[in-house]
Amino acid sequence: MPLLEVNNLGIDYITEKGTLEAVRDVSFTLEKGKNLGLVGESGCGKTTVAKSLMKLLPSNGVISEGEIIFKGQDVVEMTKEEVRQIRWNDISMIAQSAMNAMDPVYKIKDQIIEAIKTHQPQVSKTEAIERAAKLFELVGLERKRLESYPHQLSGGMKQRTIIAMALALSPALVIADEPTTALDVVVQDRILHQIIKLQQEINSSMVFITHDISVVAETCDQIIVMYGGRIAEIGSTRDFFKDTHHPYGLGLQNAFPSIKEIGERLISIPGSPPNLINPKPGCRFAPRCPFVEDICYAEMPDLIEIKPGHYSACHFTDKIDQFRKEAKLRETWERVKERQIKKQLTR
Amino acid sequence: MIKMVLKRLGQTILSLVVVATIIFFMFRLMPGDPTAAVVDPSISTEAREAMIQRLGLDQPLYQQYFSFLSDAVRGDLGRSFYYRRPVMEVIGDKVINTLMLMLSAMLIAYVIGILVGAYLAWKRGSKKEATLISIALTFRSAPTFWVGMLFIMFFSFRLGWFPHSGMRSSGYEAANTFEVFFSLDFLRHLFLPAVVAGLYFLATPLLMMRNTMLEVLGEDFIEMCHAKGLKEKVILYRHAARNALLPVVTTGALFLGQAIGGQVLIEYVFGWPGLGTEIIQAAQRHDYPLAQASFLLIALMVMIMNFLADLLYSYLDPRITYK
Numbered sequence: 001m002p003l004l005e006v007n008n009l010g011i012d013y014i015t016e017k018g019t020l021e022a023v024r025d026v027s028f029t030l031e032k033g034k035n036l037g038l039v040g041e042s043g044c045g046k047t048t049v050a051k052s053l054m055k056l057l058p059s060n061g062v063i064s065e066g067e068i069i070f071k072g073q074d075v076v077e078m079t080k081e082e083v084r085q086i087r088w089n090d091i092s093m094i095a096q097s098a099m100n101a102m103d104p105v106y107k108i109k110d111q112i113i114e115a116i117k118t119h120q121p122q123v124s125k126t127e128a129i130e131r132a133a134k135l136f137e138l139v140g141l142e143r144k145r146l147e148s149y150p151h152q153l154s155g156g157m158k159q160r161t162i163i164a165m166a167l168a169l170s171p172a173l174v175i176a177d178e179p180t181t182a183l184d185v186v187v188q189d190r191i192l193h194q195i196i197k198l199q200q201e202i203n204s205s206m207v208f209i210t211h212d213i214s215v216v217a218e219t220c221d222q223i224i225v226m227y228g229g230r231i232a233e234i235g236s237t238r239d240f241f242k243d244t245h246h247p248y249g250l251g252l253q254n255a256f257p258s259i260k261e262i263g264e265r266l267i268s269i270p271g272s273p274p275n276l277i278n279p280k281p282g283c284r285f286a287p288r289c290p291f292v293e294d295i296c297y298a299e300m301p302d303l304i305e306i307k308p309g310h311y312s313a314c315h316f317t318d319k320i321d322q323f324r325k326e327a328k329l330r331e332t333w334e335r336v337k338e339r340q341i342k343k344q345l346t347r
Numbered sequence: 348m349i350k351m352v353l354k355r356l357g358q359t360i361l362s363l364v365v366v367a368t369i370i371f372f373m374f375r376l377m378p379g380d381p382t383a384a385v386v387d388p389s390i391s392t393e394a395r396e397a398m399i400q401r402l403g404l405d406q407p408l409y410q411q412y413f414s415f416l417s418d419a420v421r422g423d424l425g426r427s428f429y430y431r432r433p434v435m436e437v438i439g440d441k442v443i444n445t446l447m448l449m450l451s452a453m454l455i456a457y458v459i460g461i462l463v464g465a466y467l468a469w470k471r472g473s474k475k476e477a478t479l480i481s482i483a484l485t486f487r488s489a490p491t492f493w494v495g496m497l498f499i500m501f502f503s504f505r506l507g508w509f510p511h512s513g514m515r516s517s518g519y520e521a522a523n524t525f526e527v528f529f530s531l532d533f534l535r536h537l538f539l540p541a542v543v544a545g546l547y548f549l550a551t552p553l554l555m556m557r558n559t560m561l562e563v564l565g566e567d568f569i570e571m572c573h574a575k576g577l578k579e580k581v582i583l584y585r586h587a588a589r590n591a592l593l594p595v596v597t598t599g600a601l602f603l604g605q606a607i608g609g610q611v612l613i614e615y616v617f618g619w620p621g622l623g624t625e626i627i628q629a630a631q632r633h634d635y636p637l638a639q640a641s642f643l644l645i646a647l648m649v650m651i652m653n654f655l656a657d658l659l660y661s662y663l664d665p666r667i668t669y670k
């Protein structure tokens with residue numbers, strides 16, 4: 001039995017302008033001890049998927065369809081109290097906004113103890129402090145920092161504290177939502193490796209969210225590329241990087257080249273992710289795709305199996321060799337920009 | 348910390364001098380002849396002049412001002428023109444009485460306001476919220492004397508639970524100083540006026556608490572509390588309310604200043620021997636020393652309260668440190 005199995009997940013946000021279709025038809029499985037990378041530009045629904053796993057969506061967010069089977073139980077169907085009990089104990093989160101993730105009026109120590117004692121009331125206070133100190137050692141923080149208030153820590157220290165806190169109960173699943181984006185580039189890498197090392201130590205699975213696709217290559221077993229709330233491509237990390245099949249995935253690799261290609265100039269994908277309130281029919285990526293054809297505007301492509309476990313949602317998976325060659329060229333993406341400008345002018 | 352206390356003390360003294368100056372000149376710029384109030388107009392001109400001389404009213408304004416200041420520093424706030432007794436004798440007790448009443452009212456308003464305000468934020472958009480806010484606003488908008496009379500009618504005359512007026516039963520003698528303010532008799536007299544004034548004040552802390560709570564509930568650390576699997580009550584009171592409290596405390600201190608001036612109508616309706624009525628009469632009678640002293644005492648108390656609020660604030664919010 002996989003640790004986590006998500007089937008046909010659909011999530012809406014109710015907004016003043018109408019229903020925003022934040023996530024549609026997302027399905028994946030995650031085995032125990034494995035890491036899943038969730039990538040895509042900002043606004044593609046990554047955080048929304050992550051939060052739904054522990055039912056932490058904001059009040060206007062609703063899971064409209066699908067199931068989230070965690071350890072054999074459907075999280076979607078759970079009562080508030082049942083969800084509360086699996087939070088942090090079984091699924092913890094290193095949030096995107098860890099900078100403000102701690103209550104400013106309590107000491108760090110008390111906030112870690114609180115997390116431990118909420119789920120393990122039998123643990124004594126001194127025991128909890130000992131455990132917090134040990135975690136601090138693991139993330140490279142001095143023990144005396146436990147006595148600090150959040151405002152007395154630097155960004156990197158705060159992030160380490162959150163990491164320590166997230167691992168305090170050895171949860172089966174850790175969700176890391178862009179855990180380093182708010183940090184200095186210098187410490188980003190170090191903290192990233194710390195997360196991976198610790199998470200492997202306690203043998204938990206991880207959902208790792210990032211918009212930097214190159215990070216996933218080093219850290220994850222599986223990757224999902226999301227675009228406009230849908231899966232564009234899903235597969236093992238090895239298959240994906242060796243054999244990318246979706247034009248969006250190709251574009252992302254240009255924008256975040258892996259280490260060996262550094263020095264080449266970055267090519268970004270012109271335009272931005274679509275508005276998901278009453279989205280247009282057809283492929284969500286069509287308006288930004290260099291290889292677009294008429295059918296792309298008319299029909300939503302299904303996920304097509306390329307090989308077992310590797311799927312891509314593109315009408316033209318058979319033309320991938322040509323796509324791959326052209327996607328490396330700047331002119332290809334310039335064409336998209338020209339097309340977008342032309343369209344704006346005619347409107 | 349000590350440095351901060353000293354600094355604040357200096358600021359307080361400076362502010363007091365400024366306030367004293369403003370008060371002194373304010374009363375002298377008011378239209379009307381004060382001597383008329385003090386000196387019987389029917390007496391002879393010589394006697395009148397002698398009187399004015401004795402009171403020092405013939406001296407130039409700046410001399411009056413400096414003798415006022417130097418006396419004040421020595422704790423002598425002069426003699427009331429009207430009562431012909433030292434000012435402190437006239438208002439000393441009354442200041443305390445007003446303070447007792449207003450502190451009780453504030454306590455009622457802030458304890459209820461903070462707890463209910465926090466709860467309202469949690470129940471945002473519910474019928475309960477609308478009802479409770481309407482009630483608070485009704486008490487804020489209704490004339491206090493009217494609410495006061497209704498309460499007297501119902502709780503003293505109909506039910507006979509509380510005395511309708513005054514601060515003590517006649518003939519009551521306190522056994523010791525402690526019992527002057529902490530006897531059952533006093534508390535029973537205090538109850539109705541404190542509740543009526545408290546209900547009047549209630550809307551401020553209640554709405555303020557509710558609004559800051561709503562803000563706090565949207566912050567990242569609250570989401571983190573949910574992610575940690577904390578119970579709702581814990582999140583609501585230990586985290587959200589605790590943070591929302593900070594601005595409410597600050598305004599509370601400022602608000603107290605306003606309250607100490609006295610709710611004249613409440614003191615009047617409940618026959619509470621407080622400062623409110625005294626101040627108004629003193630101003631009308633051109634009783635400079637009395638009015639000056641009252642305002643100065645109020646200013647002093649407001650400053651002390653603000654100082655205490657600052658200390659409380661630095662205790663409540665670890666991000667604030669005084670250096």
Ligand SMILES: Nc1ncnc2c1ncn2[C@@H]1O[C@H](COP(=O)(O)OP(=O)(O)O)[C@@H](O)[C@H]1O
Pocket residue numbers: 013014015020022040041042043044045046047048049058060061276
């Ligand atoms: N609370 C919310 N209310 C309305 N829309 C939201 C809310 N949160 C996110 N969205 C929208 O849902 C989409 C997905 O957002 P998100 O999951 O945060 O994306 P990502 O994490 O990939 O940047 C975006 O279009 C975003 O504007």
Ligand SMILES: [Mg+2]
Pocket residue numbers: 043046047048096177
């Ligand atoms: Mg996000």
